[in-house]
Amino acid sequence: MYQDIQHFKSDFFKALAHPLRIKILEALVDGDKNVNEIQTLLGSEGSAVSQQLSVLRSKNVVYGVKDGTSVIYSLRDPLIKELLSVTKQIFDNHLVDAISMLENIKNQ
Known part of the structure; x- marks a missing residue:
């Protein structure tokens, strides 16, 4: 069972491993949207958005x-919103460091 969880996590993070997919998820955090709405928000081509939505689906x-x-797209799990927020906090921590x-270095 432990390996099943590890495989799930690995597949899940692979699905997130593209900047456009992250942008799509961030757009969906604010509510359900169709491809045209996502495309307009992100300023991306419809084919690129559709391709990345297919991976996420x-x-x-x-x-x-x-x-x-x-087709109206939605986040499968509302915890994805929290995951994106935590990831931003981790980024901010690295930036502060x-x-x-x-x-x-400057003060030396």
Whole structure:
């Protein structure tokens, strides 16, 4: 069972391992959207957005519901919002450390 969890985590993080996928998830944190809305928000081509949404769907990170001629995409799990927030906090911590190190070098 432990290996199953490790494989799940590995696959999950692989699904997140693309900047456009992260941007898509960040857009979906604010609510459900169709491809055109995501494309407009991100300033990306529709084919690129569709391709990355396909990866996220195949890894069960997002899901889509048909609405007329379009598909509305949503986060599969609301905890993804927290994961993105924690990741930003980790980034900020690394940035603070880097700034502190540079200040120490400057003051020597």
